[in-house]
Amino acid sequence: MINWFYEKKIDINNQSILSSLTTTEYTAVQKANGIDVFLVQIRNVRDDLLATITRLQDDIKKNQSMQVQQQRLIDDCNAKKTTFSEIPDYVALKDEINKEFAKRHISSEAKFACEYVIALKDEGWRDAIESYLGKRRYTILVDPEYHDIADDVLNTSPHRYAHLFNTKLLMKKELAPEEDSVVRYIEVKNSVAKQYFEYQLGRMHAVTKEQVRNFESAISKEGRVSVAMDSYFLQFDRMRFYCLGQETIELNRIHAEKRLQALVSEAETLREQVHEQKQKKEYLETSQGYFGSYNYDACQMYKDILLKCEAASNELEHLKQAQQNNMEYLEMNQLYTKYKGELEANDKERGKVQESQVKMKTQLAVNQEKKEVKTAELEKYNGIMNEYQIQNYDVYKRAIESYNKYVFNDKTGTGGTLKDRDRSERALREVEKNLTSTQSAYNARRNAESWLPTGDDQRFAYGTRKTQIWMDDLQEIKEKLREQTRRYEEIFKNEFVLTVLKSCESAKDDLKLINAELSRLKFKSKYEFEVKYVKDGSDYEKILEYAKYLKEREDLGTASGQMTLSALTTFTDDKGMELEKEIHRIINRIIDSNDKDQIEDYADYRNYMIYEILLTNDVLNKAKLSKQSGFNSGAEVQIPYMLILLSALLMIYNDKLNSTRLVFIDEPFAKMDPSNVKIMLDFMRKQKLQMIFCAPDKTELIGNECDVILPVLRTRSDLMEIGIIEMHEGV
Structure with missing residues (x-):
């Protein structure tokens, strides 16, 4: 990999460490960090190659469209027709x-x-x-x-x-x-x-x-x-064509043929570039599979063991010489024979273990194939489930709630999957029969005055009597309810805050990807998103801090409230107890208020972060846009706000398996010059967004980039007329 990067003239981070993995010049931690940094660099190069491939493929599509246009012009000329299609x-x-x-x-x-x-x-x-x-x-x-x-x-x-x-x-x-x-x-x-x-x-x-x-x-x-x-x-x-003079048809044909030939050559060059970039990408993706967990101290350990073996060998020779005339030599010789036999037995056992490993690897490969098949089936049934959700949402919602209760109760009780309907119906009839029998047996043990009617419709009467019996043991029931409430509160507390932290981290990762895309845009100013967790002493900050505390305990394998070594943790046990009390107070306040809007505010991860967009140009370096808005031109305000809007939608659309990626915007380019409009349109196209917008000006520039143009004219205050719809190639 180092030679490959050298051939491609790409500078390698920590090259001295990567070239010294088998020496003792660097520690194992330094070597591992160097490998991690190199792997990140490989992934970044792979991502750059993907971006280049996408751009080249877009150029090929544009080239093919232009070839069709030139071929149509040649056909018109061959048919001796003057071209006015433009x-x-x-x-x-x-x-x-x-x-x-x-x-x-x-x-x-x-x-x-x-x-x-x-x-x-x-x-x-x-x-x-x-x-x-x-x-x-x-x-x-x-x-x-x-x-x-x-x-x-x-x-x-x-x-x-x-x-x-x-x-x-x-x-x-x-x-x-x-x-x-x-x-x-x-x-x-x-x-x-x-x-x-x-x-x-x-x-x-x-x-x-x-x-x-x-x-x-x-x-x-x-x-x-x-x-x-x-x-x-x-x-x-x-x-695009000549039109002055009677001989322009032939001139247009010659001009179009030259242009078509140039486009064909350009397309071939683009395809070769795509093939070359794909080969590089595949090589990098294959190389990533070689990065795993290794013992970077193995060489030093090997040298240490060799020294120990040499010392032990010298000691063995010394003992042999000393024991030639010693009575204990015979006993040690017997022990040697015994241990030698045990060693041979261990070698045989090791052979069996190795054979078992081979079988397990074979079984693993088979299981991997089965996993792929089941994954495909799962995707298929997920599609069917989504269709059923759309068509029968109420039934779908009740089934999901029932199954969640089933999972919460350790997959016991009702709400599980129905494997055999006929068997379940037979079981239902058997249960009804047993219910009637049990009710009769209950009445048989009672006086005639206390008998109750039998049948499925009489369950309420038996339930009422059961409630009366339970009242005798009310204190025990209350204790169980308190324990169950505490357990539910613990589950809610942990899942709630960890879900919020996970959503925040996911949002930050999404913005990193969007920042990578924004860094490639060639506006006069560079834009990037900056996101930080709130640090204002509010409940949002305390919930985030508690989530980090829980995650740290989870990573160490300990539960909240258990004692841990302070050297291994960021939070002390006293700090953990303080956070436990604080989160308990916050959750009780949420439950007591029973305010749906307040609950939604706490559940919305966006309230836990502060967002800012940074601006970099010839004058400013990563300046906050919120501090500059009063001093910027129209385009310098519209461009970042357009990027904010599109990025917010991309964070939603990228999280969906199936999405139309549809965006409606009114006059998005009103304050942009043509070069900025072109860059913004390219960004929308690369993100695969379906844009629908109105544009009262710059129609020629914008129209050339659109698939469909719908001209509309307001003839009166209450009447608009639609002109001829233009549909470009490929629609």
Whole structure:
């Protein structure tokens, strides 16, 4: 394992200790601690590999979706179809305008700006021109005299995010394009469209990349642009298809094939990376099985025994020499013969024990297989039980209460599992028969005046007489009741506080896992949860302290109230007695109050801890968010509170075997910038949460990350209209 970590260039904690396990340089405790730290490091590396595998698998899914999209584009091009699937709102609005024209018997037609382009005179400028124009390539153009009609259609259309150009005002402008403007490379067949492209591109000088800096507005073939002295590079890879010129179908096909080939290569690389990471993970998981309990002083003990054996051998030789002429030699020789025989008998017995061990190991393997089968059956019946619980909750609840009483009474009495119904019914009839017989026998021993009727329906009368008889021994009954009450109180006391402590520790473990996930988020600030037990002298603190006291006694194998060695415990016997009295007082107060809300407060483990979220950035280092809220920006407040909400839900959902992991949130990204929105959406997706939220802004950014988009428009205070539902690939 050390060599593996060295090959992967991973620093090893306590490497000097791990390299000296067979020497006496370190104590056994130091060696054991070093091994434990190394095992934790192995698990952390394994967890990092799992996170990497998950991320790579998400990238593969995204890649496959993009491959399908590019293949669909290639198929459209092969079928000689112009691709407008990326702009459904534009297509729908154009169709609505043309329908209105046809309704009014207007022969004019609304078209996209790109449909008027015959060709580009220099293909070298295509990427720069089309990328710069972007959505303006398919802005809808109509004849100037019909613009007002088209504008009225836009005002009432649900597709209000499509672009309609005001050709009425456009044709009134007198334009003078620059002589070296990029518009000279576009050949247009319509005067309105020509005026449109001159308006968009006539002021953009077509120059080299180095000359862009010399103009307020300029563009180069490489995509370097300056718009009103604002310089940047165009992102050619975000352009999904070409649409300027009649030859764009073939260009789109070539572009899509290149993109598809790049995606296939990328997918293969991602799969190889996943395979490599899985091999590393499997190796680490296999290696964890070698970590067990070992005696790290074995080498030193072996050396000590060798020294003792050497000393004993020397002493034996000395005794042999001294006993040659001693009368006791014969007696010792007889003892040697006797012990030698016993040693041989012990060797035979050891052989039998070893043979028995082999059989036991074989039986253990068989039992392990049976355990796996029974575990699968248990999961199956748990599923059936959950369905029955949903369908027949009242019956289920009564059965559970009855069985809990059965277990509490050491599995005696009623409430146990019904193994044979027919046998139980026969037993019931036999019991009824015996009851009648016993009642008759009881009456036979009494005077006729004190006889009672017989039958199952007369049990109350016999019970009443039995109660009268028991009144004669009331003191003994009261003593038994007091003992039983004390026993129930002891059980309640121990189970209550230990359950609270276990829930608190479980919650802290859950938050550690969530902190590990939060540490991977690339926000400008880092967030982590801090949770501490209450230290305010309240009953909650005293209950927690008593729970730790009980757990310590449980670990030492002693009961509360028993004397223990103070050197082995954190709590002294006097402190334990004080805690016993305090918890007794608290429990009696809970019982006497009979307040359901108060009982629920004591049973809620969250009241025993103090929660805080720590903030780390360029200015602050693990500062408490509660102390900083008044000084933070909107995003710095919304991000942590979103993380708090999601983490609280994850602690609930992760504890469930079956969960929809559904979350409803209103405007979760209102105060976040696009980069933070992307990080938050990735976090939600990695946690496998089903998010349903409304977003009045940032719709394009958020919509690209969502599976389903449902546009809604409020037309009146009491009326809302639903637009066209968009469902992305994979839904």
